[in-house]
Amino acid sequence: MTLNSLLPFPPRSLLFAPLEGMTDGHYRQVAMRLYPEWARFSTDFLRIPTNGKYSRNKYLEHLGAAIHQNPALLEKTIFQIITTEKAQTSLALETLAELGISHLDLNIGCPSRTVINHGGGCYLLGNLSALKNVLATIRNHWSGLFTVKMRIGIHDDSLFDETLKIIEGSGVNAITVHARTRDQLYKGRADWRFIKRAVDVVKIPVIGNGDIWTVEDVNNCLNETGCHSVMIGRGALKTPWLPQVIGSNANFQIRCLHLPEYYQALSSHCLAEGDDATKVLNRLKSLSRYVFDDFAHCDLLKTQLMRSNSLNVFFEILEKAIVTSGERIQALQ
Ligand SMILES: Cc1cc2nc3c(=O)[nH]c(=O)nc-3n(C[C@H](O)[C@H](O)[C@H](O)COP(=O)(O)O)c2cc1C
The missing domain is CATH 3.20.20.70 (Aldolase class I)
Structure with a gap:
């Protein structure tokens, strides 16, 4: 070469x-x-x-x-x-x-x-x-x-x-x-x-x-x-997952489907590598600054995620946001 x-x-x-x-x-x-x-x-x-x-x-x-x-x-x-x-x-x-x-x-x-x-x-x-x-x-x-x-x-x-x-x-x-x-x-x-x-x-x-x-x-x-x-x-x-959807439509619904796996995989990996739960939670919070701007009431959602004091609470908020978004999409269809 x-x-x-x-x-x-x-x-x-x-x-x-x-x-x-x-x-x-x-x-x-x-x-x-x-x-x-x-x-x-x-x-x-x-x-x-x-x-x-x-x-x-x-x-x-x-x-x-x-x-x-x-x-x-x-x-x-x-x-x-x-x-x-x-x-x-x-x-x-x-x-x-x-x-x-x-x-x-x-x-x-x-x-x-x-x-x-x-x-x-x-x-x-x-x-x-x-x-x-x-x-x-x-x-x-x-x-x-x-x-x-x-x-x-x-x-x-x-x-x-x-x-x-x-x-x-x-x-x-x-x-x-x-x-x-x-x-x-x-x-x-x-x-x-x-x-x-x-x-x-x-x-x-x-x-x-x-x-x-x-x-x-x-x-x-x-x-x-x-x-x-x-x-x-x-x-x-x-x-x-953007490269997976080149040629198809990387729309909001697909984002909602992928998000739990994305967050869960990152969290499980870092816990398995020995990071403590607080460190992992801070990592997920820091990532969240970039992820939710197309969600309804995203400022409120980001504030709730930032204030979550455990991984369980973080994932509950995430799940609720995704369910709500799914309902919103259905209502719009
Ligand atoms: C939090 C953050 C950290 C960054 N760290 C680096 C870095 O270490 N090296 C680098 O070349 N660019 C860094 N950048 C710049 C990005 O690689 C990229 O050039 C910039 O964000 C523009 O691309 P984007 O609009 O796709 O984000 C950073 C950007 C952000 C937002």
């Missing part, structure tokens, strides 16, 4: 985005089992230290030990890092290669001030010479698949084309474009015209990202921009 050759997944694939605080090893293990149609699942970012190196266990924990032991799941995993000019990148890459990671992703879209102040994430969108150095270090020490996940700029798109060309010129295999600036954070709608612009500017595959929530959005983004594949974040937390 040459550096710029085809990606190991076909065009129009769906990739599960990195989501810090959500897509840890436990979450990905459950999602990979229940929803194997996703072409890839990304870890959230791991910041590479400036001094010294992390232990092998730190990387293993970030990846998920069970995923490491399962070659098919390992193959489906994108390992994402945030790094800087000063960080010990080559040491980190050595360990990642030893762990059998085949696909490395560099995050240059993280908007966090702390990360930017350390010279990582979106900082690199505003300092292209630092970006070149970081890309060169990675390409010189990493022979596997290498992608970059970016935003369109810090304040605006003035450096967008130049940044894309630098990334392409550094031997990166594909670029994921989250079609927002750093200043936009997650506000407003992602502007897919920038994904199309990236497709026009570079020859390597572009992966579209930002505000893809439904089957219709998937098809629109692919068709309007000509991007190779799409990566989905918040929409994937909300509808992780």
Whole structure:
């Protein structure tokens, strides 16, 4: 395989985005089992230290030990890092290669001030010479698949084309474009015209990202921009079975059918792995921020879920919400 050759997944694939605080090893293990149609699942970012190196266990924990032991799941995993000019990148890459990671992703879209102040994430969108150095270090020490996940700029798109060309010129295999600036954070709608612009500017595959929530959005983004594949974040937390229903209608009723299994599987897995009930409950609550916005009286429902003080109460509220929604659907039909 040459550096710029085809990606190991076909065009129009769906990739599960990195989501810090959500897509840890436990979450990905459950999602990979229940929803194997996703072409890839990304870890959230791991910041590479400036001094010294992390232990092998730190990387293993970030990846998920069970995923490491399962070659098919390992193959489906994108390992994402945030790094800087000063960080010990080559040491980190050595360990990642030893762990059998085949696909490395560099995050240059993280908007966090702390990360930017350390010279990582979106900082690199505003300092292209630092970006070149970081890309060169990675390409010189990493022979596997290498992608970059970016935003369109810090304040605006003035450096967008130049940044894309630098990334392409550094031997990166594909670029994921989250079609927002750093200043936009997650506000407003992602502007897919920038994904199309990236497709026009570079020859390597572009992966579209930002505000893809439904089957219709998937098809629109692919068709309007000509991007190779799409990566989905918040929409994937909300509808992780989305790739199963491509070509059919991912409607509200189907969401209601899937939700109990989704929550139960995550809860049982984490309890079996030794997490205590409070930790599991907090995880389910945190996931719920992304899941219920199309339910009737969703603010009230989310408040009730957030206030639930046990897993039993959480599941009772969930079940009641689904039954009520079913009745509402029947009444409307
Ligand atoms: C809670 C949360 C955590 C995120 N963590 C990461 C991360 O670790 N790495 C990354 O590249 N992007 C991260 N993102 C950005 C998403 O991967 C994605 O680019 C963004 O949410 C836009 O896509 P979406 O509209 O499909 O959610 C995060 C987003 C959210 C909401």
